[in-house]
Amino acid sequence: MTTGFKMLGVVLGLTIATGAAIGQDAADKALADATKARQAQMQLYAFNLGLLGGMAKGEIPYDATSASAAAGNLLNLAQLDQTHIWPEGSDEMGVDGSKALPAIWENLPDVMAKNDDLVTAATAMDSAAGTDLASLQGAMGALGGACGACHKAYRVPNS
Amino acid sequence: MRGFLSFTILSCLVLAGAGWWLTTPERVEPSAYAGLVGVPARGEVVFHAGGCASCHSAPDSSGAARLILSGGRAFVSDFGTFHAPNISQDPDHGIGAWDIIDLANAMIHGTSPQGQHYYPAFPYTSYSRATAQDIVDLHAYMVTLPADATPDQPHDLAFPFTLRRGLGLWKALYLDEDWTLTSELTDTEERGRYLTEALGHCAECHTPRGALGALDRSRWMAGAPNPSGRGTIPNITPAKLDWSESDIVAYFTSGFTPDYDTAGGSMAAVVEGLSQLTEDDRAALAAYLKRLPPID
Numbered sequence: 466m467t468t469g470f471k472m473l474g475v476v477l478g479l480t481i482a483t484g485a486a487i488g489q490d491a492a493d494k495a496l497a498d499a500t501k502a503r504q505a506q507m508q509l510y511a512f513n514l515g516l517l518g519g520m521a522k523g524e525i526p527y528d529a530t531s532a533s534a535a536a537g538n539l540l541n542l543a544q545l546d547q548t549h550i551w552p553e554g555s556d557e558m559g560v561d562g563s564k565a566l567p568a569i570w571e572n573l574p575d576v577m578a579k580n581d582d583l584v585t586a587a588t589a590m591d592s593a594a595g596t597d598l599a600s601l602q603g604a605m606g607a608l609g610g611a612c613g614a615c616h617k618a619y620r621v622p623n624s
Numbered sequence: 625m626r627g628f629l630s631f632t633i634l635s636c637l638v639l640a641g642a643g644w645w646l647t648t649p650e651r652v653e654p655s656a657y658a659g660l661v662g663v664p665a666r667g668e669v670v671f672h673a674g675g676c677a678s679c680h681s682a683p684d685s686s687g688a689a690r691l692i693l694s695g696g697r698a699f700v701s702d703f704g705t706f707h708a709p710n711i712s713q714d715p716d717h718g719i720g721a722w723d724i725i726d727l728a729n730a731m732i733h734g735t736s737p738q739g740q741h742y743y744p745a746f747p748y749t750s751y752s753r754a755t756a757q758d759i760v761d762l763h764a765y766m767v768t769l770p771a772d773a774t775p776d777q778p779h780d781l782a783f784p785f786t787l788r789r790g791l792g793l794w795k796a797l798y799l800d801e802d803w804t805l806t807s808e809l810t811d812t813e814e815r816g817r818y819l820t821e822a823l824g825h826c827a828e829c830h831t832p833r834g835a836l837g838a839l840d841r842s843r844w845m846a847g848a849p850n851p852s853g854r855g856t857i858p859n860i861t862p863a864k865l866d867w868s869e870s871d872i873v874a875y876f877t878s879g880f881t882p883d884y885d886t887a888g889g890s891m892a893a894v895v896e897g898l899s900q901l902t903e904d905d906r907a908a909l910a911a912y913l914k915r916l917p918p919i920d
Binding site: 510511512514515518521522523524605606608609610612613614616617618620621622 | 686854855871879884889892895896
């Protein structure tokens, strides 16, 4: 009987340990998935900025319709609901490939304010992009400043 | 025997005197500044090109707050931690009481109004090449900026670097007004050289340093470890920086790289200053970078 209890104990113990391990795996995967989703969002920013920036630099001929479309995409991206793609723990220590600094989760109101600044800059670009090339060029700086403000404060520096 | 003793004592005195003379902080010739009239609008360009706000604004400030030069940012180095002083217009805690000559002594010779050496964390090693007119204009602009009464934090340095007088020897060895890029340059490239090597002090981060903290000019702009943070400061000679001139200008304007990532770390603050320059000045910087000898 005692042996039976011991066995049960061992089995239970193993089950709990395995369960914890699976729970840990699932949690890790959730953090990794959220990080990938953020990086996908950043890629979409970069792609649309590439079109606008290419026109600003004169590498792509200015076209009001495509410029407006790209600017509209940026504004939509800036306004996506991001509640679930920034889970605590998805920082550079928690997830391979994450460049998010833990400071993000210590300064959430500031992070939100910086995103609001991005929405403001993207809104300005949204109305500038379709106007003419000079307006588009004039709106690039504020957009870059808004992106950079967050990267400066909350991203691991490039090596 | 007595003669020998006297000779030894005399030699020591002469050496000590020579050492004292060698380490005496230098000052500018005031006549070089006499009659120059400062224009604040031109001084604003000097201010942004010189990146004054990048170091002297309050930690983490951005936008208009960058014009409040209350100091306080920490700069870690091999010699200890330097704290940027208050250079706002407060007469007691800032530099509100400085005249043009005080500013010139600081920028050209790294000498304070009290006749002390500044540590070269303040890049007078680059500013020493600034023109007298630019310093006069900068002074005219800076007096329009706000005062702030934040007291300076002391530097946190290890002995013997706490002995400021010793900096006189360091300056005698390493402080000069020569250009590093001495090739035949166009007017635009020359302007770029002035902005880069004098005001912009780009090399202070992008060029590696030797044991005594002086720039290794044989590896001009070839990248360096980041002394005050993580990552490395990139090589920006044509050997590594393969961006087009318009890519570089766009980066200085908006902070966007050709991949539409943005400047991070200290460079983000530098871009904030460069974005205030004229398009011509940004193009001049880019033209200069393209003329650098490639170093792998």
